[in-house]
Amino acid sequence: MTAPGSGADSSAKANVTALNCISLSDPDIQKSISLLKQACLDSGFFYVSDHGISQEFMDEVFFQSKKFFDLPLHKKMELFRNEKLRGYTPTADQTLDPKNQVQGDFKEGYFIGIEVHEDDPDAKKPFYAPNQWPSEDILPGWRQVMEQYHKEALRVSRAILKIIALTLDLDADFFDKPEMLGEPxxxxxxxxYEGKISDPARGIYACGAHSDFGFIALLATDDVTGLQICKDKDAQPQIWEDVAPLKGGFIVNIGDLLERLTNDIFRSTLHRVVLDGRERYSIPFFVAPKPECVVECLPSCASEMNPPKYPPITCAAYMNQRYIDTHLGPTSYHIQEMRE
Incomplete structure (x- = not known):
């Protein structure tokens, strides 16, 4: 199963790319391995269907997400992201393509990680911390919905990574080892996304071009198009293709750490969001190994003719640098001015 596509076009209106679709309920595992491997070699993007999360629950997650973003700005800013990246990120907080953007992304967001109690020793580790939650008085049941979705999305991610392991001729549980996804x-x-028109020629984007940082990302979207991918980042000019939303499914892509692990065999592809003025809601879920995990080239992905391209690096060091490169510091905000 593929999404309709008609090739690449460098014009302002991009063509729709065709992506392989992997069904997690398909008993033919060899078919899934073949489709996923082809996708990872070609673009690093693919669809996933039959993942076990009901459409009714997905609709509820989007409904609750919209309820949060409908709050007054001063209420959202009370939950401004902390140093562990938990909480609210206002519009223009992130600039994912600083070389080409004249201003930050026209999107606001909310980070939710694995819940770690403040008294837990792990709370002192990079990226581990209690989450920030809206008050039950303001958004009753909101936390429960998001925690359940986080749990379900992690389950789906593990299932996808099992198939990815098999495409690399590894044991299916390779990524489930304690040093990798034991504490992911x-x-x-x-x-x-605000209802503003993107203008790439002027450096204005809903979300600037970037690759994701970790192993994989699962993306659920509404029905508003806007996601684009560039399969060859070195092409001049770059050719961008639209990725169509998939009702009830996920758009999944490979991240930088998996590209490093495979010595660039699997692709961590540039993608961006370009909008026509309509509002858009989406929910990405990012999966990376535990902070102490050392990511280095798999022996099977290197040879005398193709030596490792990247030095070993811990997940924490890589992720931390990418966040520093793309987010404004807390002191960049004049919160009182934003409330006014």
């Missing part, structure tokens, strides 16, 4: 960095991010 699994982050849910709710996103709301």
């Amino acid at each position: 960095l699994a982050t849910l991010k709710l996103l709301h």
